[in-house]
Amino acid sequence: MKKIWVSVLVISIAMSGLFAEGKQDDSEKTYKITAGIGLNDKSAQYEGLMYFKELVEKNSNGRITVDVYHSSQLGDDREMMEALQRGEQEVTCPSTAPIVSFQPEFGVFDLPFLFPNAEAADAVLDGKIGQELLDSLSIVGLKGLAFWENGYRNLTNSKRAVYTPADVNGLKVRTMENPMHLDAWTTLGANPTPMAFGELFSAMQQGVVDGQENPWGTIYLQNFFEVQGFATDTGHVYSPFVLLIAEKFFNDLPEDLQKVVQDAAIASRDRERELNRKYNSEYKEKLKEVMTVVELTPAQKAEFQSMVMPVYDTYSKAIGKDLIDSVLAEIKSAGY
Numbered sequence: 001m002k003k004i005w006v007s008v009l010v011i012s013i014a015m016s017g018l019f020a021e022g023k024q025d026d027s028e029k030t031y032k033i034t035a036g037i038g039l040n041d042k043s044a045q046y047e048g049l050m051y052f053k054e055l056v057e058k059n060s061n062g063r064i065t066v067d068v069y070h071s072s073q074l075g076d077d078r079e080m081m082e083a084l085q086r087g088e089q090e091v092t093c094p095s096t097a098p099i100v101s102f103q104p105e106f107g108v109f110d111l112p113f114l115f116p117n118a119e120a121a122d123a124v125l126d127g128k129i130g131q132e133l134l135d136s137l138s139i140v141g142l143k144g145l146a147f148w149e150n151g152y153r154n155l156t157n158s159k160r161a162v163y164t165p166a167d168v169n170g171l172k173v174r175t176m177e178n179p180m181h182l183d184a185w186t187t188l189g190a191n192p193t194p195m196a197f198g199e200l201f202s203a204m205q206q207g208v209v210d211g212q213e214n215p216w217g218t219i220y221l222q223n224f225f226e227v228q229g230f231a232t233d234t235g236h237v238y239s240p241f242v243l244l245i246a247e248k249f250f251n252d253l254p255e256d257l258q259k260v261v262q263d264a265a266i267a268s269r270d271r272e273r274e275l276n277r278k279y280n281s282e283y284k285e286k287l288k289e290v291m292t293v294v295e296l297t298p299a300q301k302a303e304f305q306s307m308v309m310p311v312y313d314t315y316s317k318a319i320g321k322d323l324i325d326s327v328l329a330e331i332k333s334a335g336y
C-alpha cells in the first residue's frame with residue numbers, strides 16, 4: 001500500500017512539473033509572421049501593414065516578429081493565399097476578387113456599382129455580413145482578420161480617351177483573376193485577359209494588354225501613367241482588401257497573442273483606409289498632370305452601369321441571392 005502511495009506521489013509531482021513547464025514554454029515561445037502583398041512600398045496598403053507590424057511587435061513585447069514583403073516578392077494574391085493554406089506564409093492582404101476561387105460568396109463585392117460610397121461599404125464590411133464572410137474562410141483554412149480598402153477601380157489604357165462603352169470596344173484589358181470581371185468587360189466589348197498584378201506593368205509596356213483598371217492611388221504609385229495615356233473615372237467596382245492570416249498559425253497562438261493580432265488588424269485597418277482615401281483623391285489630381293483623365297457625366301456613367309447590370313442575375317446563384325439582397329438591404333438601412 002505504502003509503495004502505491006509513493007508511486008502516485010512521484011507521478012503527480014512529475015506531472016505537475018510537466019504542466020508547469022508546458023505553461024512556461026507557451027509564455028516564452030516566440031512567433032514569426034511573414035506577411036506579403038502585391039502593391040509596392042509607397043502604397044497605403046504597405047503603410048497599413050507596417051503599422052500592423054509595429055503594433056503586433058510592441059503589444060506582444062517582442063514575442064511576435066513580423067517581416068513584411070511588398071511588390072509580389074512572395075507571389076501574387078492567389079499564390080500567397082495558397083502559401084497560407086500550406087503553412088509556408090502567415091499573412092497576406094488580397095483584393096476580394098481572387099478570394100472567389102476559394103469562397104464564392106466573396107463574389108458579392110465584384111458586383112459592379114454595388115456600393116454608392118465608401119461609407120456604405122464600411123457599414124457592410126464592418127457589420128454582421130462582413131464578419132460572417134470573414135468567418136466563412138475557416139472552411140479553406142484561412143482566418144479573415146479585417147476588411148481593409150483597395151477602393152474604387154478606374155479604367156486606364158494606352159489607345160484612346162474612353163467616354164462610353166463604345167470606346168471600350170476591342171481594348172485588351174487586364175483584369176484580376178475573377179470570372180465576373182471577365183464577363184463584365186466582355187459585355188462592354190473589351191478583350192479581357194486575367195493576369196497576376198506583378199506582371200501587369202511589363203504587359204502594358206510591351207503592349208500585351210492595352211489597359212487595366214485599378215484605384216487612382218495604384219495607377220499613380222505603381223507608375224502606370226508612364227505606359228498609359230488615358231484614364232476614365234468609371235469607379236465601376238469598389239474593391240475591398242482582406243487581411244488574412246493562416247488559421248492554424250492563429251489558433252496555435254496563446255489567447256493573449258491572438259488578441260494582440262486581432263486588435264492590430266482593426267487599428268491598422270482604420271489607418272490604412274484613411275490613408276487610402278487620401279491617396280485616391282490626391283493622386284487622381286496628380287494624374288491629371290501626366291495623362292488625360294476623363295470625368296464621366298452621370299448619363300455616360302449610367303450607360304456603363306446599365307450594360308453590366310446583367311451580371312447580377314448571372315452570378316446570383318453562385319453568390320447566393322439572399323446574400324446579395326441582404327447586402328443591398330444593409331446599404332439602404334445604413335442610409336445610403
Ligand code: KDG
Pocket residue numbers: 037038039045076077093094095150176196197213214239
Ligand atoms: O496587394 C494587393 C494586390 O496584390 C492586388 O490585389 C492589387 O487590385 C489589385 C489587382 O489589380 O490585382
